[in-house]
Amino acid sequence: MAKHRAGRINEEFRREISSIIQSDLKDPRVGATMVSITNVNVTKDLRYAKVYVSIFGGDEEKKSTLDALKNSSGFIRREVGHRINLRYTPEIIFELDNSIEYGMHINELLAQMKVRKPNDNE
Template sequence: MVKYRGGRINEEVKKAVSSIIQNEIKDPRLNTLISVTKVEVTKDLRYAKVLVSILGDDKVKTESLNILRKSAGFIRREVGHKVSLRLTPEIIIELDNSIEQGMHIDSILEKIKETSKNDN
């Protein structure tokens, strides 16, 4: 039963952080789509690494990531209100590029498929 606890905590914190980013951060510069892809809370509940995917070009991604990092204290406080844990973890926000990498690999596979059709 202990091995499932970490996963449950990760999911609860992920839901809370996602809700806070979408509904409670009132910064007008955050006008792009931001989705929380993964949350990893350490076993001692001190830190939570939040991986976010941001839609847009590099400038928008960098600016949005900096805004989110500056609002980490606010996010931590709100997570403390929404999720009942003994300790509220410190929020560490990082950019997740897995969606872009997947799209890049998909485009490469499509090019390979096109060239193999043309060769036959």
């Protein structure tokens, strides 16, 4: 039962934080790049929520956007507290998630291997 509740809370937080970043956050550093919330892990005591963010862009843009998200975590926490009715609103910790880029890199390597595939006759 607890696993189902934790999963629902994580998904609800992911949905609400994504909505807040897209529509309510006014920081120009965030609006310039594409930001995607890939995963949220809320602790069992609902004190902390680790939010994994995938940012599309260059290294400097990623750093700037991640800094902007970290600076606006208080605003995002307050908005999530208004939208989700829980006893505690967890402190939000943003972490950069490079899994999408890693997957694209692996696909590129596989495509290169397909092109370089030696003939079976050799």
